[in-house]
Amino acid sequence: MATDIGPPDYRTMLPEIIKKNYGQWKYHEILKPGFLKHVAENGDAVYTIRAGSPRLLSVDKVRDICDVADKYCDGHLRFTSRHNVEFLLADESKLEALAKEINEKLGFPIGGTGTCLSNIVHTQGWIHCHTPATDASGIVKALMDELYDYFVSEKLPAKMRISLACCGNMCAAIHCSDISVVGVHTAPPTKIDDKNFSTWCEVPTTLASCPTGAIRRYPEAKSVRIDEEKCMYCGNCYTVCPALPIASKETDGIAIFVGGKVSSNRTSPKLSKLAIPFIPNNPPRWPEVVSAVKNIVEVYAKNARKGERMGDWIERITWPTFFKLTGIPFTMKHIDNFTGALTTYNRSAHIKF
């Protein structure tokens, strides 16, 4: 047993062409969707094929990926921060054969570069999480089946990142994505387990977990009580206290946010903003979520200028126009009422008629 050894030094994992030209890259080209070429100062080139994976992989699938990397890439590969796998090689003549094996042997699509839609960053959902309001992998599969063409070809005006979190913890920190799909509860905890509260939970932690201060001590039962007027069903109390379960088939579902970005490219980073407050869960394929997201993607693709991210496009056309073009209803729920809300209101006389 060895502890505190940390991860293996990445330098021991680098392909030769990368080691040789580390820090010496000069420019890159996108040859076609999913195919990158980076050229070094000395003229050396490294080719990368990027392929989409479902993130959840059996060890046998990982071994299949290794077989392909052994055959074409001298036993080297990498993954990206968005669950894609990348095969790097110096020999351009092998690219087409490699691409064929990725498609046929691994069943992985090639794309996700440039203005392709990239893979959907997502969380555990019903596969392994105790706090989800929805499943993650199922919706991602359904969405990427529908948006497949956008992954394998460059049909968008600019980069688009769709991310999904199965609850408000947002373990994929999706709060700054072009399109964020997040699981939400729409009712308070289904019960307060008074019998077990005092052994399962701590009062101060439970009270402090509530963003709206909706939880109060209830010493009579050695428990707490929730002011349902103040509760907005975020479920953070359940995260710290198992005696406050909140998941419910009838009231859990999906919210969709739009317009976030993390890069400082041309415009400042932005948080995503609410587009659709609630779509009920409808497994296994969540058709209403898929069609809502596809609608937003298509309206954006049709109307935005080249180089304009979703958030930039919406700012240019203004939010009322976004709701008009997409046909999404604007409701009381869209208007912010949490901390910092006032700065999100239209404090101008700029109105289109």
Added chain:
Amino acid sequence: MSEDKTPKLDELEKGPWPSFVTEIKRAGKKKASANDLLKQLELSYTDGVTHWKHGGVVGVRGYGCGTIGRYSDSPDKFPNVAAFHTFRVNHPSGWFYTTKALRQICDIWEKYGSGLTNFHGSTGDIILLGAPTENLQPCFDALSGEAGFDLGGAASDLRTPSCCVGAARCEFACIDTTDLCNDLTQTFQDYIHRPHWGYKFKIKISGCPNDCIASIGRSDMPIIGTWRDALRIDQDAVREYVDSGLDIVSEVVSQCPTEALEWDAKGKKLNLKPEECVRCMYCLSRMPKAIRPGLDKGATIMIGGKAPLVRGPRLGWVLVPFMKMEPPYTELKDLLEKIWDWWDENGKTRERVSELIERLGIQEFLKAMDLPPLPEMVAEPRTNAFIF
């Protein structure tokens, strides 16, 4: 048996995108636990709720975190996932692997766990999904003793740092992100494996302001590579772009957020006012063969990114506009220790550093850090007269 049928999940094997259901079924051919996972998941698809119980503390000797406890709420129906815990395995920086290393992990995991993995979890670790309690220690012993892999962060600790591909492959990299990430991970092993604090702290490192690792949204300390001097422009390459049809005025020059670029149509020259450039990366991204970062490189150190709970989603903001990033990165590590001391001393349970700064005030934070107030830290100064 009809309980073994999974008609809802079978639907998700149709369609062109690779299917996670196929992966679970494939692992299920060898491992009963993967099979039970599939059946429990099918039940969730019917019941519309998860069948995992709340939490549970499990671990390996010497560490206070790194494994996540997970127990089925229906162990009578799914005995092979009664206890189905997760390992977070710290990835090599930049997610580079040899097939030899990956195969070792696969062999170990197949022996001790479900055979199901995530490449990767959102913070960056490899996720080994599902092992019974008695296998945690021997699995960890094999990972660290034989394969040379260690656990990543969890709980109220320093989470596994991660970074973009950086100098390994990207011409935009202004810092050696993979080296910095590896260095910080090795330096702060104790903070990663033994939860010291009131809550978690995340560090993510991007080589340039494109921020491909999404550090500004996802980490308490985003570290973003940048340059201090002027962009480098290759005028011959610029002319090549223009001659092959790029409308440089409407697509590049007019898009510059601070009007730092000018197109001299007569001389066919792209002129830069370097003092106006805010390093947004737009012109570089549009003309990668012609425009490159400057040579005086370093990083912008930011603070405060986090997911929504409790006080709302946050983007990080500028703390130190420019810091040279040279090994052993002493200035950065000193700053980190200062931040952690102040946050640990003053923060409440589950209070992220950004929330603590909001509660106590930025002035108090900057004083504690011994950092000067700079206009680059704000988008705009205060609007209220509550100055004193």
